[in-house]
Amino acid sequence: MKDKSAFQQKIKVLTKLVDSGYDTEKKLQQLNTEGILKIPGITIPEISIILELQKQTKSNKLFSYLSGGSDEVISKSEEEV
Numbered sequence: 001m002k003d004k005s006a007f008q009q010k011i012k013v014l015t016k017l018v019d020s021g022y023d024t025e026k027k028l029q030q031l032n033t034e035g036i037l038k039i040p041g042i043t044i045p046e047i048s049i050i051l052e053l054q055k056q057t058k059s060n061k062l063f064s065y066l067s068g069g070s071d072e073v074i075s076k077s078e079e080e081v
Contacts, residue, residue: 003068010066013049016042025057 020039022028031054036047056065064070 007066007068009045010049010053013046013053016040016046017050017053025062028054028057 016039017023017028017031022031022035031050036042036050042050052065053062056062
């Protein structure tokens with residue numbers, strides 16, 4: 001895993017979301033700014049993570065986002081650079 005502390009922060013935010021009742025992709029997508037601000041103990045960096053979680057869930061790349069991985073294929077010409 002590329003950055004263990006970033007992963008731990010994402011899991012911390014996921015825990016806050018689940019504890020606040022946002023336990024499905026649909027509920028996460030419906031979460032608006034007002035709802036985010038009602039989450040107990042939420043911080044500005046965590047809001048950024050929530051917005052990124054929404055974006056990645058919508059694009060079906062949540063697992064890659066959480067793990068720090070990428071599904072992008074690197075061509076041989078890019079590898080040589």
